[in-house]
Amino acid sequence: MPTPTPESFRPSADLSRPVINLSVALGDRPGRAFFGCSDFKVYEADLAAAKVEFTELHAAHGSYVTGVAFAAGSVVSGAYDGKLVWWDAAARRVVRTVDAHAKWVRKVIASPDGTLIASVADDMVCKLWNARTGAVVKELRGHAAQTPTHFPSMLYGVCFSPDGRKLATCDKVGKVVVWDTASGNQVGTVESPGMYTWDAVQRLHSIGGARSVAFSPDGRYLAVGGIGKIGNIDHLEGKARVEVFTVADGKSHWVWESDKYKGLMNRLAFAPDGSWLLAAGGAGEGHFEFLDVAAKRAKRQDKLTMHTHDFAHSADWSTVVYAGHNRVVVHKTA
Amino acid sequence: MLPKFFPGSAAHRVHRRGFLGAAAAAGVAADMTGLSVLGSPALAAELRRTQKRVILLFLAGGASQLETFDPKPGAPTGGPFRSIQTDVPGVRISELMPKLATRMKDVCLVRGLNTRIGDHGGGAKLMMRGRRDEANLRYPDLGAVVAREMGKPDSQVPDYVTFYTQTEGRGMTPGDSGFLGARYAPMELTTNNTPEFIRRLDSINDADHRERAELRDLLGRDFVQGRTSDTLGSHAEAYGRVRGIMGSERLFDVSQESQATRDKYGPTQFGQQALIARRLVEAGVPFVRVARAWWDSHGQNFETHQEMVPELDHVMSTLLDDLKDRGLRDDVMVVTLSEFGRTPNINASLGRDHFASAWSMSMTGAGAKGGAVWGRTDARGQTVTHEEVNAANLFATIYAALGISPHKNYYVGSRPIPLVDPGAEPIAALIK
Numbered sequence: 221m222p223t224p225t226p227e228s229f230r231p232s233a234d235l236s237r238p239v240i241n242l243s244v245a246l247g248d249r250p251g252r253a254f255f256g257c258s259d260f261k262v263y264e265a266d267l268a269a270a271k272v273e274f275t276e277l278h279a280a281h282g283s284y285v286t287g288v289a290f291a292a293g294s295v296v297s298g299a300y301d302g303k304l305v306w307w308d309a310a311a312r313r314v315v316r317t318v319d320a321h322a323k324w325v326r327k328v329i330a331s332p333d334g335t336l337i338a339s340v341a342d343d344m345v346c347k348l349w350n351a352r353t354g355a356v357v358k359e360l361r362g363h364a365a366q367t368p369t370h371f372p373s374m375l376y377g378v379c380f381s382p383d384g385r386k387l388a389t390c391d392k393v394g395k396v397v398v399w400d401t402a403s404g405n406q407v408g409t410v411e412s413p414g415m416y417t418w419d420a421v422q423r424l425h426s427i428g429g430a431r432s433v434a435f436s437p438d439g440r441y442l443a444v445g446g447i448g449k450i451g452n453i454d455h456l457e458g459k460a461r462v463e464v465f466t467v468a469d470g471k472s473h474w475v476w477e478s479d480k481y482k483g484l485m486n487r488l489a490f491a492p493d494g495s496w497l498l499a500a501g502g503a504g505e506g507h508f509e510f511l512d513v514a515a516k517r518a519k520r521q522d523k524l525t526m527h528t529h530d531f532a533h534s535a536d537w538s539t540v541v542y543a544g545h546n547r548v549v550v551h552k553t554a
Numbered sequence: 555m556l557p558k559f560f561p562g563s564a565a566h567r568v569h570r571r572g573f574l575g576a577a578a579a580a581g582v583a584a585d586m587t588g589l590s591v592l593g594s595p596a597l598a599a600e601l602r603r604t605q606k607r608v609i610l611l612f613l614a615g616g617a618s619q620l621e622t623f624d625p626k627p628g629a630p631t632g633g634p635f636r637s638i639q640t641d642v643p644g645v646r647i648s649e650l651m652p653k654l655a656t657r658m659k660d661v662c663l664v665r666g667l668n669t670r671i672g673d674h675g676g677g678a679k680l681m682m683r684g685r686r687d688e689a690n691l692r693y694p695d696l697g698a699v700v701a702r703e704m705g706k707p708d709s710q711v712p713d714y715v716t717f718y719t720q721t722e723g724r725g726m727t728p729g730d731s732g733f734l735g736a737r738y739a740p741m742e743l744t745t746n747n748t749p750e751f752i753r754r755l756d757s758i759n760d761a762d763h764r765e766r767a768e769l770r771d772l773l774g775r776d777f778v779q780g781r782t783s784d785t786l787g788s789h790a791e792a793y794g795r796v797r798g799i800m801g802s803e804r805l806f807d808v809s810q811e812s813q814a815t816r817d818k819y820g821p822t823q824f825g826q827q828a829l830i831a832r833r834l835v836e837a838g839v840p841f842v843r844v845a846r847a848w849w850d851s852h853g854q855n856f857e858t859h860q861e862m863v864p865e866l867d868h869v870m871s872t873l874l875d876d877l878k879d880r881g882l883r884d885d886v887m888v889v890t891l892s893e894f895g896r897t898p899n900i901n902a903s904l905g906r907d908h909f910a911s912a913w914s915m916s917m918t919g920a921g922a923k924g925g926a927v928w929g930r931t932d933a934r935g936q937t938v939t940h941e942e943v944n945a946a947n948l949f950a951t952i953y954a955a956l957g958i959s960p961h962k963n964y965y966v967g968s969r970p971i972p973l974v975d976p977g978a979e980p981i982a983a984l985i986k
Contacts, residue, residue: 372861
């Protein structure tokens with residue numbers, strides 16, 4: 221199927237929510253979506269319905285649900301309580317709760333073939349789980365627990381390569397580790413320190429970090445999303461920033477900083493043919509960008525109605541669902 | 555040729571460069587007005603008896619009460635961090651402070667602060683003084699008052715030291731002795747952990763410097779004979795203090811501590827300054843402020859507090875333990891205070907903004923009652939529902955817990971100035 225053009229995406233729905241929508245995953249049929257939220261709950265919605273309603277799936281978490289994935293017939297969620305919860309879509313109940321991480325879970329994703337779940341947390345460990353049984357498959361350790369200035373670090377993002385054979389994780393100080401999924405071995409690292417601002421003089425703390433990663437479909441590029449250098453770290457006032465590396469040699473191919481928008485780039489995803497990279501995030505307001513990585517230019521930069529924490533897309537990219545601060549926005553291709 | 559005010563005897567012969575002239579002496583003495591206790595031995599004895607000291611950990615910028623001492627997990631305003639049980643039954647604090655959670659039986663917690671001023675400058679001035687300045691009257695801050703009340707007239711160490719080595723917010727929160735004058739102004743460390751300008755000049759060796767002081771003392775004693783003057787006494791004390799303060803440079807040197815002790819406090823600037831603060835109060839410095847800036851998390855509040863609260867937890871716990879181990883728990887009060895707290899509402903950048911309507915502080919040691927909690931906020935942390943505390947009552951409580959009567963008067967001219975705003979009373983439940 222042809223890849224939609226960036227201009228073809230149009231707002232289809234803008235739904236108000238009383239919570240912060242921190243994570244989203246699409247289900248096994250058109251319109252079915254799952255949301256991890258700030259009220260510690262996981263919700264399901266049929267976004268194709270004439271009247272969209274958000275139904276609570278479970279309240280099994282004890283904190284912000286920052287990651288949600290759909291795989292092997294289950295909705296798998298992760299939260300700041302360190303737990304992963306499996307909710308069985310057929311039985312419509314929680315079937316498993318795992319004390320997955322020692323610290324706050326930041327992201328939960330499914331492998332492209334749906335057999336694995338990957339979770340990252342501030343214990344600086346990426347764990348791979350059997351999506352069906354919940355058994356731990358691998359524990360990936362390669363990120364430092366502390367920043368160079370002796371403060372706790374965070375492990376923000378994770379992605380699989382399209383063929384599932386590689387995995388990338390990214391942290392607070394901009395270190396990105398590439399792993400071989402099967403063996404769990406590190407196969408490369410890249411550094412994107414421009415995402416991390418440490419203020420040694422004015423405020424003596426840091427902000428930013430590499431928040432998202434994505435492999436290009438051909439495996440040639442690895443994109444890292446975050447925020448540029450910030451002068452006043454009381455606010456997210458750095459430019460929205462994406463750095464793209466060539467996987468083969470780990471060199472920086474392109475650094476893009478928005479000339480329109482500030483804030484974090486919280487989620488990235490390449491088009492199926494690699495012709496663009498979709499990035500979304502925000503600061504006080506939200507925005508999304510379509511970037512042409514090969515040509516090194518932005519094809520489209522536009523507002524979203526909320527700071528966006530996550531997005532999910534259908535396999536054919538006819539639908540993109542953005543989850544953010546008190547809102548869910550749906551874009552469809554014309 | 556001998557200066558004309560020398561009596562001319564050989565015992566008074568000047569054999570070095572002349573000492574300061576009368577004008578300079580008078581200038582110094584003017585600052586010392588009211589200091590001298592030469593005429594009041596009972597007062598001097600009283601000051602030596604009390605010996606309470608204060609370390610103020612000033613969390614500049616406004617630390618969030620919801621991510622420290624008054625968490626609301628599960629509330630829409632609560633954020634992602636959970637609460638943990640402390641060693642005080644029924645008292646829970648943020649999971650970001652596991653070390654303090656096992657020490658809360660020693661900590662006196664105030665959760666019901668409503669101080670109404672939500673700008674950094676105004677809030678900082680209020681929370682350093684316990685009151686607002688008048689148009690024509692600058693009140694002394696907590697450090698200056700403690701220095702005045704607890705300082706020894708013959709002290710060889712500074713009375714009031716403040717560390718504020720980040721640049722953000724520093725200009726809004728200088729130490730200020732107000733109408734108490736320069737005698738109680740702080741020694742301000744803003745660029746590093748060792749004071750500037752107290753080191754002896756390289757051109758003067760220690761023996762030379764000592765001989766100058768001895769000559770000054772000798773000439774001064776002879777001059778004072780047959781003369782009665784508080785100014786003369788203050789003058790002598792001032793020079794004694796100068797030499798003593800110059801000798802106190804070593805107190806700021808953490809290399810004097812064992813590596814094990816330095817490792818306990820940790821490698822961060824805040825940790826090292828807290829260690830110096832302990833050294834200073836142990837040597838008799840009445841008041842040390844360690845400002846830890848900058849908590850103003852308008853964006854990314856949870857990331858900021860996830861980074862900074864564990865440091866506070868570690869440093870404060872280490873300091874409390876260290877003071878206890880050294881037998882100083884009953885004499886040294888450790889206070890945590892900001893200029894205000896942070897909004898329960900979470901903004902779109904996952905930040906919290908300024909909020910002075912319902913926030914928290916803590917006091918540990920001296921006369922503060924460990925394990926006591928005063929003040930309750932509603933389920934979302936938006937208002938104080940019980941035992942509301944304003945800045946005046948808070949300061950009355952702090953003074954009372956240090957053994958200082960909050961109803962004591964200073965005088966500016968003939969006008970009596972109470973230590974705290976009229977009508978303010980200490981909270982008896984928080985005092986041993």
